[in-house]
Amino acid sequence: MTAKPKLRIGLIGTGFMGKAHVFGFASAPKVFDLPMEIELATVADITEEAAAAAAAAFGFARGTADWRSLVADPEIDVIDITAPNALHKEMALAAIAAGKHVYCEKPLAPLASDAREMAEAAEAAGVTTQVGFNYLCNPMLGLAKEMIEAGELGEIRGYRGLHAEDYMADPAAPWSFRHDPAGGGALADIGSHALATAEYLMGPVTEVMGDCVTMIPERPDGRGGTRPVEVDDIGRAFLRFANGAQGSVEGNWIATGRKMQHDFEIYGTRGALAFSQERFSELHFYSALDAPGRRGFRRIEAGPDHAPYGRFCVAPGHQLGFNDLKAIEVAGYVGAIASGGAEPFGFRKGLRIQTLVETIQESSRARAWRTVA
Template identity: 35%
Template sequence: MTEERLGVGMVGYAFMGRVHSQAWRSVAAFFDLPVKPSMTAVCGRSAADVKLAADRFGWASVETDWRRLIERDDVQIIDICTPGDSHAEIAIAALEAGKHVLCEKPLANTVAEASAMASAAAASTAKSMVAFNYRRVPAVALARKLVAEGRLGTIRHVRAQYLQDWIVDPEFPLVWRLRKELAGSGALGDIGAHIIDTAQFISGQLLTGVSGLTETFIKDRPGGEVTVDDAALFFGRMDGGAVASFEATRFATGRKNSLRIELNGSDGSLSFDFEAMNELWVSEGDAGFTRILVTEPEHPYVGAWWPPGHGLGYEHTFTHEIRDFLEAIGTGAEPSPSFADGLRVQRVLEAVEASAADGCYKEIP
């Protein structure tokens, strides 16, 4: 029997393009899939640079216009790894052409763009998913399982932080992530979106309202004015009765990629830090916390990889993400998180920005 293969066309080849390429290369080698991917083409504006990327990362051909990529008959999946200002245009065109779409987070730069993308996804027969990869950390997936099974009881507190330090140096240049017209927002959208999605995913609850503040510590850098936030803090209520607090900053000196989540429930608590990504700390009843090394074959995703105790890394979360996307395409299931989920996160981001601007609590539509 001939196995079904789907051609993948990826737009963008920088940081996210590199890690997505690694995932597309490895996914079929470790997971049994209903459909398998072919790395058909990568797209970028510079013909010379995109050719180098294709040769290094394993793509069969190149394009310099994403419209041409979508038109190709040998491409059935479009993977969007570009800055947020181009997500909506590319995704909507791809969905209207009947292509499956995987789009990096945050889904868009504005609620209006995200809403248009969600509407296009709802109207299309093709599958679409937003790439919140931290859902696919085995310890995070296990945390979700424990909450869904009721092991923590009623969730009362959700605490989430995402702490980085890569722009602490005032001489760090004005890259695209520091320009609002390209990135939409700063730490809030770049890493705050991740903790919003991860907190809602693990808890099974959605934010219904927020109060927040933002700050830009270094307003001018080599290359021009910084037009996004450097840090965002906010608290809110969730639809299951929990209260929640969030902190996203790229000025936490010494913290490299510390995505932290803690949930406190009536019957127990759990705690996770991505800088120790193979560990989940769980407390049940009135006992202290116990460390679970999430490397056993029965843990989510882990059985496809290495023997117990051989930890996984950042790149594996993207392989898991693409595995789940291909599984949904092959079986006809709805991928998660959907574009509608991405829109929901975008509404939270907009509410935080609005609250920071006028100092008022904002309900989330």
């Protein structure tokens, strides 16, 4: 039996998303027949002690406090970036210059101009990229897209999307990198997920009317004082799609009581769909073709008929989890690296989402509709 080629991973950052990426790398080879063998080579953190602890906890061979040495290491094939948003560009460009494939958690970069530079550099170097939008890997979103494209909803008229959480709802919560104007704000941080889902299901957004508001104007700075907040706590937008449909999205990180509400509703001439991330192994379908007196939203539960659910569990209705979606994302990315084929959600698509974010922000400032480039 021929040994599979190795894919050696260098991870930068060990916070929430760093751990999620590690779980994806760990479980993907056990769930999927990957064309390459994943090896956790080196992890970088802010101190040598933290890096050593992370290496031991996550199963990496080595730890380092110098991410640049990780990027320069000829033994590493993929640089995985889960550091704060404002650092993505420098790290990614260094990795691309070193000939590495790059896996970067969203948002790709604080500015669309930065994201464009990153995408163009990756394309020129011929490396394979991935931006972490793992909610799109949910089999139920795949089913929704399939139903829309098959015409089961008829002509699509309307879309409503929402990503709401409450991790910034407490005004006593300190100012953090998420509040940095160079890479923060609710629209960029979580509204980007709502925008990615909207375009995945509905196709291109052509025009936007934005409304980005700051509800908590200052936060503790950690030194006994306060620091002004210059980014949005809530970012909303009306949307016009190329297919003629109209819609809206919202990114809200002060939605008290919401921990993970990533929802959408789609309305067509023959039916409708409703989905909530809070019950993300379910999709609800309404058919206008049902007989009068028999109409209503029916629940479709995820099961082996909805690939790749069956690789995780042979029984329907037993549900997937957040980290399972990361495993699906990793599998798609590894397949693209091995084949040299299309990237599932590469830097060019990450640029697209950042372009939408910036166009909505500019529309909000101008209080006017804006055409998306």
